[in-house]
Amino acid sequence: MAAERSLWVVGLCPGSGLGRVVRVLLLLLWFAARGGALYFHIGETEKKCFIEEIPDETMVIGNYRTQLYDKQREEYQPATPGLGMFVEVKDPEDKVILARQYGSEGRFTFTSHTPGEHQICLHSNSTKFSLFAGGMLRVHLDIQVGEHANDYAEIAAKDKLSELQLRVRQLVEQVEQIQKEQNYQRWREERFRQTSESTNQRVLWWSILQTLILVAIGVWQMRHLKSFFEAKKLV
Amino acid sequence: MGGVVPRSASALPLLLLLLLQAERPRGAELTFELPDNAKQCFHEEVEQGVKFSLDYQVITGGHYDVDCFVKDPLGNTIYSETKKQYDSFTHKAEVKGVYQFCFSNEFSTFSHKTVYFDFQVGDEPPILPDMGNRVTALTQMESACVTIHEALKTVIDSQKHYRLREAQDRARAEDLNSRVSYWSIGETIALFVVSFSQVLLLKSFFTEKRPIGRTVHS
Numbered sequence: 001m002a003a004e005r006s007l008w009v010v011g012l013c014p015g016s017g018l019g020r021v022v023r024v025l026l027l028l029l030w031f032a033a034r035g036g037a038l039y040f041h042i043g044e045t046e047k048k049c050f051i052e053e054i055p056d057e058t059m060v061i062g063n064y065r066t067q068l069y070d071k072q073r074e075e076y077q078p079a080t081p082g083l084g085m086f087v088e089v090k091d092p093e094d095k096v097i098l099a100r101q102y103g104s105e106g107r108f109t110f111t112s113h114t115p116g117e118h119q120i121c122l123h124s125n126s127t128k129f130s131l132f133a134g135g136m137l138r139v140h141l142d143i144q145v146g147e148h149a150n151d152y153a154e155i156a157a158k159d160k161l162s163e164l165q166l167r168v169r170q171l172v173e174q175v176e177q178i179q180k181e182q183n184y185q186r187w188r189e190e191r192f193r194q195t196s197e198s199t200n201q202r203v204l205w206w207s208i209l210q211t212l213i214l215v216a217i218g219v220w221q222m223r224h225l226k227s228f229f230e231a232k233k234l235v
Numbered sequence: 236m237g238g239v240v241p242r243s244a245s246a247l248p249l250l251l252l253l254l255l256q257a258e259r260p261r262g263a264e265l266t267f268e269l270p271d272n273a274k275q276c277f278h279e280e281v282e283q284g285v286k287f288s289l290d291y292q293v294i295t296g297g298h299y300d301v302d303c304f305v306k307d308p309l310g311n312t313i314y315s316e317t318k319k320q321y322d323s324f325t326h327k328a329e330v331k332g333v334y335q336f337c338f339s340n341e342f343s344t345f346s347h348k349t350v351y352f353d354f355q356v357g358d359e360p361p362i363l364p365d366m367g368n369r370v371t372a373l374t375q376m377e378s379a380c381v382t383i384h385e386a387l388k389t390v391i392d393s394q395k396h397y398r399l400r401e402a403q404d405r406a407r408a409e410d411l412n413s414r415v416s417y418w419s420i421g422e423t424i425a426l427f428v429v430s431f432s433q434v435l436l437l438k439s440f441f442t443e444k445r446p447i448g449r450t451v452h453s
Contacts, residue, residue, distance in 0.1 A: 038263040038279045038354065051266040051349060053402060142263065152362035163363060167380040170362055174387045181394050185401070192405045199412040206419040213423065217430040224434055232441060 037065070041136035047123040054145060055184035056115045058177075061149040062087070064122065066104045067138040076138050078104065084125045085139070092116025101125055115184045147177045262355040266294065269301065269340045270347040276337040281356055283331040289314075290353040291338070292321035292399050295406040297346030302339040308332025318342070351399055359388075 042048050052060060066085060067076040087108050089098035097118075098110045112118060124137055150173055156166045269275055281287055293299045303322070304315040307330055314324045314336075328334065338350050373381065 038265075038277050040275070040277050049268055051268070053266070053398060141265075143265065145264075153364070156363060163366065164374075164376055164380070166363060167377065167384070171380060171383055171387065174384070174391065178387065178390055178394065181391075181398070185394070185398065188398075188401055188405065192401065192408060195405070195408045195412050199408065199415055202412070202415050202419065206415070210419075210422070210426075213426055217426065221430060221434055225437060228438055228441075234441070 037063070037140040037142045039067075039138050039140040042122070042124065042139055043136060044124060044126055047121055048139075049119055049121040050141075050143065051117050051119055052143065052145060053117045054112050054115065055180040056112050058146045058180060059109065059111045059149050060118070060120075060143065060145050062108045062120065062141065062143045064102075064106055064142070065140040066124075067140075069136060069138070080104070083137075085122050086125050088121045090119045090121075092118065115187055146180075147173045262353075262357075264351075264353040266349060266351040268347060269296075269338055269350050271343045271345055272341050273347075274337055274339040274341060275350075276335055277352075277354070278333050278335045279354060279356065280333050281328040281331070283328055285357045286325060286327045287334070287354065287356040288323065288325040289336055290321075290323045292351050292403075294349040294351055294399060294402050296348030297343050299348075299403065301348055301350055302342065303336065304339075305334065305336040307334055 040048070054060065064085060065078075066083065067078055068080065068083065069075075070077040084101050084103050085106060086101045087098065087106070088096060089108070089110050091097050091112065091114055093114065093116075097113075098108060100108065102108065110118075120143070122139065122141075147170075150170075152166055152170060155161065155169060159169075161169060263277075263279070267275065279287075289305065291301070291303060293301050298318075299320050300318040302315075302317045303319060305313050305324065305326070307313050307328075309330060309332075313326055316322060336352075336354070338352070340346075340348050
């Protein structure tokens with residue numbers, strides 16, 4: 001995020017030689033900085049889903065980067081520009097809140113409006129089956145939720161905060177996150193209690209009903225058989 | 236991304252920012268679905284001498300257990316457990332390279348599982364780049380802030396732990412609720428079917444053969 005912005009900003013002053021050197025250096029460092037993040041392999045038509053259980057009004061930021069296996073060089077190279085990933089985010093009520101296609105590198109953001117399990121699904125948009133050449137796509141993924149999604153350097157610059165003020169701001173954000181989580185906890189506990197009480201009710205009513213059905217069926221069986229045998233003159 | 240274009244001299248703090256981003260420790264916390272008979276692997280690059288930790292927990296599915304193993308860049312298995320519900324594993328990386336950790340549900344034939352894992356590498360990065368390179372000691376206010384921050388992190392961690400436990404219990408409770416519904420409907424149907432077929436069967440004994448009573452009469 002900050003890397004992209006600083007690169008863009010420096011690119012605007014092309015005049016001085018120092019600017020050019022700094023730009024090259026920044027470019028090199030930018031590529032070096034992008035080396036991290038967890039990665040996994042995904043097949044061509046495979047859809048990978050991740051679940052985030054979050055309270056409401058929580059921001060989630062996801063960054064991904066893809067690499068394609070190059071058979072000639074026998075290593076993973078950055079993917080061709082045509083290859084993109086389709087990102088779909090569903091809220092706890094299975095309503096789609098984000099469905100967009102991004103390039104081979106992308107960043108998606110959403111804010112939850114209902115508490116619960118949100119599902120983030122990724123799959124490649126590749127239509128040409130030969131593109132993968134039997135290999136897998138390597139996806140580097142990083143998902144930050146709530147307070148971790150905050151960019152403190154940006155907040156410090158925007159609100160002109162000193163270091164101490166920024167630390168306190170981080171504490172405030174953390175406490176707000178804790179409060180949201182606690183409210184969510186209360187909501188979940190209520191749902192859990194409703195489910196348990198519903199189970200309890202169902203078991204109770206079913207036992208009563210079963211006893212009644214058994215008795216009724218027994219009575220019906222005996223009466224029916226008795227009338228049958230009387231008709232057959234066996235009783 | 237302000238309207239003012241800074242001079243190239245102000246690119247130096249940005250340079251510092253990038254330098255620290257380049258060595259920023261990484262961490263990932265994900266919850267994913269593991270279908271039956273499937274294995275899912277994650278990889279992460281770790282520097283030599285850096286400590287990393289892996290916590291995982293099965294949230295829903297089957298008997299709430301999963302196999303997990305961790306391999307170092309040389310292919311040695313440094314951790315391997317089967318059918319565990321939750322566990323925590325810490326290791327100091329001796330070799331620099333890509334570490335692989337995998338979750339396997341290959342022992343299960345029809346239950347797909349939801350697994351949560353938290354993979355942390357190194358220490359938490361400072362929120363501002365130049366906070367990490369202090370020459371003077373922290374003031375009282377700043378150390379108080381650090382103490383509170385660490386305490387709040389413990390609170391958040393324990394909240395997360397409870398949330399996962401609660402998700403597991405809630406999944407079980409909802410599963411039980413739906414099982415009770417299906418079972419009671421099924422048993423009602425079975426009761427009716429059995430009682431009617433009992434009656435029909437008894438009646439068939441007395442209608443197909445000669446009535447037994449006739450042979451008894453003298």
